[in-house]
Amino acid sequence: MADTNKILLGDDRIPRTWYNIAADLPEPPAPVLDPGTLAPVTPADMAAIFPPSLIAQEMATEREVAIPERVRAVYALWRPTPLYRARFLERALDTPARIYYKYEGVSPTGSHKPKTAVPQAYFNHLDGTRRLATETGAGQWGTSLAFAGGIFGLPVDVFMVRVSFEQKPYRRAAMDAYGARCVASPSAETAAGRRILAEDPQCTGSLGIAISEAVEMAVNNEGTKYALGSVLNHVMLHQTVIGLETIEQMALADAVPDIIIGCTGGGSNFAGLVFPFLAEGLRGGRRYRVVAVEPSACPTLTRGAYAYDFGDTAHLTPLMKMRTLGSGFVPTGIHAGGLRYHGMSPLVSQLLDLGLIEARAYDQTPCFAAGVTFAKAEGIIPAPEANHAVRAVIDEALLCREEGRSKTILFNLCGHGHFDMQAYADYFSGKLEDRAYTDEDLAQSLGALPPVTAA
Numbered sequence: 382m383a384d385t386n387k388i389l390l391g392d393d394r395i396p397r398t399w400y401n402i403a404a405d406l407p408e409p410p411a412p413v414l415d416p417g418t419l420a421p422v423t424p425a426d427m428a429a430i431f432p433p434s435l436i437a438q439e440m441a442t443e444r445e446v447a448i449p450e451r452v453r454a455v456y457a458l459w460r461p462t463p464l465y466r467a468r469f470l471e472r473a474l475d476t477p478a479r480i481y482y483k484y485e486g487v488s489p490t491g492s493h494k495p496k497t498a499v500p501q502a503y504f505n506h507l508d509g510t511r512r513l514a515t516e517t518g519a520g521q522w523g524t525s526l527a528f529a530g531g532i533f534g535l536p537v538d539v540f541m542v543r544v545s546f547e548q549k550p551y552r553r554a555a556m557d558a559y560g561a562r563c564v565a566s567p568s569a570e571t572a573a574g575r576r577i578l579a580e581d582p583q584c585t586g587s588l589g590i591a592i593s594e595a596v597e598m599a600v601n602n603e604g605t606k607y608a609l610g611s612v613l614n615h616v617m618l619h620q621t622v623i624g625l626e627t628i629e630q631m632a633l634a635d636a637v638p639d640i641i642i643g644c645t646g647g648g649s650n651f652a653g654l655v656f657p658f659l660a661e662g663l664r665g666g667r668r669y670r671v672v673a674v675e676p677s678a679c680p681t682l683t684r685g686a687y688a689y690d691f692g693d694t695a696h697l698t699p700l701m702k703m704r705t706l707g708s709g710f711v712p713t714g715i716h717a718g719g720l721r722y723h724g725m726s727p728l729v730s731q732l733l734d735l736g737l738i739e740a741r742a743y744d745q746t747p748c749f750a751a752g753v754t755f756a757k758a759e760g761i762i763p764a765p766e767a768n769h770a771v772r773a774v775i776d777e778a779l780l781c782r783e784e785g786r787s788k789t790i791l792f793n794l795c796g797h798g799h800f801d802m803q804a805y806a807d808y809f810s811g812k813l814e815d816r817a818y819t820d821e822d823l824a825q826s827l828g829a830l831p832p833v834t835a836a
């Protein structure tokens with residue numbers, strides 16, 4: 382087993398429970414607050430936008446949450462996903478490091494996202510939801526929810542950030558194929574969208590704006606609920622299948638990671654891989670070095686504030702304590718669309734605050750260079766988001782070469798780049814731009830954080 386490049390598990394090894402890290406944190410997560418009263422929100426407050434089952438998971442305190450058999454049956458379409466030893470990349474880098482990657486690109490939509498889309502559609506269906514509204518950045522989430530909604534007979538409206546809507550027509554076609562309706566955001570369909578278009582008809586959109594539009598649809602339409610593809614606790618929960626499988630696969634490979642790496646947009650693919658590993662240290666066992674990697678163009682973990690903020694631009698959501706650049710922050714149109722969110726999962730933010738994880742940021746050009754090195758060696762063309770993780774992996778592996786010592790590096794290859802080839806084409810023709818923000822650039826949106834001093 383230790384000599385193969387690919388470590389597989391049988392269908393019977395699909396986890397039966399998700400792992401809830403909130404149960405093991407040294408202090409409970411900060412409460413989510415009502416922006417008007419600053420009181421902690423109750424399940425009833427969230428009922429307008431989420432179904433009861435998912436609200437319960439959002440606030441769950443138990444360590445393990447059962448995965449319904451119908452969800453496991455859908456997971457079995459592509460899970461367990463393979464863990465690879467990147468021997469060809471190791472050779473190409475001439476490094477003594479051992480590199481492993483969990484490959485989430487084998488899912489129907491090419492990323493880790495269906496892992497939460499499927500249970501979200503399932504629990505909405507179970508709780509009587511008749512329609513789902515959501516946002517999408519690069520299109521990965523919208524496609525995944527479209528797929529999952531189709532399985533459980535739920536129509537899906539997707540507000541797609543305009544810059545991606547224009548850059549990625551094939552993503553839109555994929556959503557059409559799954560039967561969803563896709564609208565460029567900001568749109569004229571909501572008050573939030575109309576307000577922004579009135580100020581700036583050319584607005585390229587942002588995840589924060591698209592979230593406002595989808596939340597507004599849910600609030601204003603009986604039977605419509607909202608679904609979010611990252612950031613929230615129940616999304617992190619669903620993604621832990623990644624790490625739970627990987628722990629078994631690393632054991633089969635007789636390998637223990639010295640460094641675990643993932644890219645972070647809202648934090649879910651990263652959380653999915655690393656939370657089950659962090660669980661060991663939180664419960665008195667082995668502690669792992671864990672690195673989150675984000676784009677310099679949206680530096681939430683490395684330059685954001687740890688503060689209460691809104692999840693959206695129009696301030697329709699409750700306040701979450703998280704790393705944030707301010708809800709008015711609109712990142713440049715970098716190609717890693719999935720990493721362009723102003724906030725970060727409150728759980729991931731708390732782990733950074735506790736010093737249990739590290740964070741670093743890279744410009745997109747060196748990330749694409751790393752992605753191309755990876756593709757040449759291993760064959761898989763990574764999603765632009767995943768290239769951030771690949772950059773950090775290659776840098777760590779090159780450091781091992783310099784220092785003449787071996788380390789075991791594990792990372793999450795959260796998706797393939799087949800829908801993002803325009804981004805690669807732009808990279809090859811030298812059209813990608815790296816934009817560094819000055820502190821003054823960031824100060825404007827950070828200065829507009831809601832004044833919450835309690836908690």
Ligand SMILES: *Cc1c(COP(=O)(O)O)cnc(C)c1O
Binds near residue numbers: 645646651720766767
């Ligand atoms: C959505 C997406 C991301 C960013 O979201 P996280 O919640 O941080 O995982 C990263 N990679 C891919 C391939 C995505 O589709």
